[in-house]
Amino acid sequence: MSHQVDRVVDDLSSALLQLKAAMRGMPLNQSGFRAAHDKAARAMGTLTTELLDARPAMT
Template sequence: MKAMSYQVDRVIEELDAALRLLKDTMRGIPARRQGFVAIHDRMAKSMAELTVNLSDARSVVES
């Protein structure tokens, strides 16, 4: 089961890296057009919830 826990950790790390890259990329984009900011904010909130749920699942996977 430790291998599964490691995989969860890797997914969380890769998701975090992708979201940081998106945040850095967003700085150079005029994002106020056509409601893009609202869509981005909803996606970021959903990704945060996913990250928390994956982190919580780690303890179940390790059992």
């Protein structure tokens, strides 16, 4: 089970890096997008941390 958690975390990290690269040059302050982006980024960081912390309990 911990192997699956590792894969999910790796895939999540990869997707966030792709999103970051895709957003280069975008005007982030239009229509409140910056606030939504920051909120989503914090939520994904929290999810990643909690998944890694819970990994030993999932074995």
